[in-house]
Amino acid sequence: MKVIDKIRKAEEEGRFFYSFEYFPPKTPQGVQNLYDRMERMQRFGPEFIDVTWGAGGTSADLTTELVATAQSVYGLETMMHLTCTNMPVEKIDNALKAAKECGCQNILALRGDPPKGQLNWESCENGFSHASDLVRYIREKYGDYFSIAVAGYPEGHIDSPDQESDMKYLKDKVDAGADLIVTQLFFDADVFIDFVKRCRDIGIKCPILPGVFPIQNYNGLKRVISFSNNHVPQRVWDELEPIKDDDAAVKEYGINLTVEFIRKFREAGINGFHIYTFNLERSSRLILERLQLVPDTESIKPLPWNPSLTAKRAKENVRPIFWKNRAKSYIQRTESWDEFPNGRWGDSRSPAFGELDGYGVSLKYPQQECLEMWGHPKSADDIAAIFAKYCKGTIAGIPWSAQQLDPETEVIRQRLAAINLLGYLTINSQPAVNGAKSSHEVYGWGPKNGYVYQKAYIEFFVSPQKLDELIAKISKNPQVTFHAVNRQGDLKTNTQSDQPTAVTWGVFPGKEIVQPTIVESTAFMAWKDEAFELWNEWAQIYDRESETAKVILDVMNSYYLINIVMNDYVDENGIWKLFNLEIDGDLSAKLMGSQ
């Protein structure tokens, strides 16, 4: 969707709106961290995010990758920066094409800084000289497909001879087809308010978003202002002086100053703002909290998982539960599908999942961090202890999940830890929910005034012997269905057909039932390759001949992966009866206390 349309809508509804700016990190680990951060920050409800242009080569590719992932995996409305620096028109074309392909409809068109090592800006061969040329080119070539933003310089661009010609350049950019202005950072609210006035005076009518930058530390501020020669009012220097060596205090000051600015803008009738996050999370969160801009469930969780914003997947509203912690891999492995399940899984006729390849399966932490988290397990029991630690939140991840357990699993966290210690190595789960309101803080999703439901689900690795015991128990309960498979692909199940089972659904006013998450055997078989391969990845961080590598590979080669659905969601604790856990009883208390 075009950002300009979202802004118009927010303005019509008279509500605040805001956006986050990120830049492409320098390391793969940094990229992974940024993705995690984007996903978390999505819950703060930004109207859109933007990603700066990594001028030239690999860095530019990374921008397009970040944009595509934000758009398709995290479902964030994304704006891609695009500069003229070192960009002959063919490269511009490629970048625009890539943006369009992933469903991104928003470009921030910039001239850009001079190339590294050059003092003055010069256009490259067959390139553009001004942002306005780039805007005009995009409009000519793509018509109305893109929303085009341009930069505004409240204090004037450093290369401009005076403010008057600076305003003229801005007007040129808007006249060339830009529909939104996002300003560079500034440290004086009045400067921005005056800037808006000057824009309106010369006939610029499009929305103007102030770019706000919560000061993170004193030296950082000095560095930032040196780039554009920003004016910082004496008052700010005076207030910073006594705390300049206390980073925490400076951060707190930066947050309060930003909040003060935004309140001032609101009084002046400006309801949107753009945060330069510098890829950080905390300050943005605190600013929004202090402004009481916590979004409602409806706007940030249309479904229990993040829907893609790519055109092809626009109607997708059913996914298997298995990739819950690996959404990116799911998106990639289903990229070739012509149709995505919509309404029910059966709509997509026998979807073929893409093969695993390098990108699909890798640990999301660098080796050293993995070793610190997981140590050197010497037995299946040691491995079980690692899984249990993850459930308790003592370590940050396991190979199957680089994130802490979902808030929704809080209620089952202790029991999950307990069964891991018993040798059921859990990698995915959700508790039963019997009709929570769709606005529920933890379980809620979808439109207002609805109810959401979940069947209890649990997925884990288990030894063949324990599997047999479990299947014997399951056979006595007609409400429990399961699929179990080992690495070789031997499948055991008690389901009678290939029919999917809905495990998450919602009932809303004026709608058909929405059932966004299912359990189904074909998808499970595609998932199991990935799930087993992650043992291999884990083993590879150790010496091939080590005891640890051997025990991990032994588990990989002998254990089964099983998923269990407790179909009776009304009996919210029913699933735990399968595990010799006396709920609220002695054994359970002992187990939970023992770790």
Added chain:
Amino acid sequence: MKVIDKIRKAEEEGRFFYSFEYFPPKTPQGVQNLYDRMERMQRFGPEFIDVTWGAGGTSADLTTELVATAQSVYGLETMMHLTCTNMPVEKIDNALKAAKECGCQNILALRGDPPKGQLNWESCENGFSHASDLVRYIREKYGDYFSIAVAGYPEGHIDSPDQESDMKYLKDKVDAGADLIVTQLFFDADVFIDFVKRCRDIGIKCPILPGVFPIQNYNGLKRVISFSNNHVPQRVWDELEPIKDDDAAVKEYGINLTVEFIRKFREAGINGFHIYTFNLERSSRLILERLQLVPDTESIKPLPWNPSLTAKRAKENVRPIFWKNRAKSYIQRTESWDEFPNGRWGDSRSPAFGELDGYGVSLKYPQQECLEMWGHPKSADDIAAIFAKYCKGTIAGIPWSAQQLDPETEVIRQRLAAINLLGYLTINSQPAVNGAKSSHEVYGWGPKNGYVYQKAYIEFFVSPQKLDELIAKISKNPQVTFHAVNRQGDLKTNTQSDQPTAVTWGVFPGKEIVQPTIVESTAFMAWKDEAFELWNEWAQIYDRESETAKVILDVMNSYYLINIVMNDYVDENGIWKLFNLEIDGDLSAKLMGSQ
């Protein structure tokens, strides 16, 4: 499905099974009554029904119509009788073709009685002489498509010279391709058991169903036995003698005798029986009750409405709620669809409903009965009183529904009656259900161990003035959605899109969510033509110039038809708050007491 396959399955599962035989009634009213009866008797769980062949002309057409309706509207597995009497091979072909077209896969092949007025049986020109010829012909022409049953005569066919040749004829029929024997009636259980033994002795291996006939009255018994010269044991005569003038006592005796027979058969290892219902309901019901053969919800209500058994509609599992009391009309008006909604309404792309024509809209009672029920209303209030009477069960039907209110509306019956008196003329409704077990006696449907839900729904005619008041009230409740339309087609609605609303759904182990009933605007617009036209039909039973006709036509031309969904099914009484009815309060008590 083939009856023989159903029988084999029942035998494998070691359960009792039974079937009902009906004959084509002589009057249109009789046909309507039979349909109602078939639908009610479906709840007794027959494995199949059969319809006798109305030899020749109109009567034969009626048989094929009854078969098609039972199969497609009521979803009853149906067997069509077919005789050789007066049936040249072209007619046989037509009958078989008609059966196949409506999804009927079962033929009971008979020679048939001699044509009326003839004493001895003779084959017609280009026709068959023996049932075995007919069986052979069907097998040759249709291969395995049909299950073919033939008649067995425990006491020997009246035309057979002796029992030995009679057995030989039977063996011929089986050898020609019959896979099931249904016997003629008899009054001595031992005769049947002996017959089965003799069949097995000469190598007949297919299932043999005893045809049982609960004696209805003394003279009827005498007439029945005169046709085939049946033997009635002296004991039965003796027991009937003292009660022969007391019809009720004879019926009771007939029921007990049949139950005794069936118990005896069961001891002999025969688990199925076929009831000659003579189009009556009560005796069959009592026999089944006394044998404790009340079927479970699962087997008789796979969905809240009766799914068709025609091949084309095999996957259909979503219907609009509007035709709840006029299923036949729905089937007819959607006959031309290539695909039927399955999983969700959206699957069937913009279905076009067939136009109304003669068969679609007519009163289901003869004029005299209508006049007795509805009298001569002289005002809108008089009309409202008729609707209220129907809700209270004082009269049997209204033009929109020829049946008593569903058992499920029992809980809202008093309130329905009350709002009718207030001028809201209800024609369809269902109460809210928040997760009843799928085995629930009243609300249950679908597989075992599931839960079923309903949103409260109500549909009624209302004056424009009352409509405005209602819409004002609805606008204050975000949980209520409605569509209102007058005869001219002016639509008012508060729904934002054409999306359907699910009003009945079920959650079952190992399945996606099933949502068999929806409310949707296109379907509603198709329904409203029919709903308004029924006022016209009603008016036509009166003199055109009469006050009654005028008042009815005035309502037709000025009122709106409105459907209301209370989306919050958790608030089970929420819908009533729209009607100035103080629930459990004074006004309500007064209104309910006043009629």
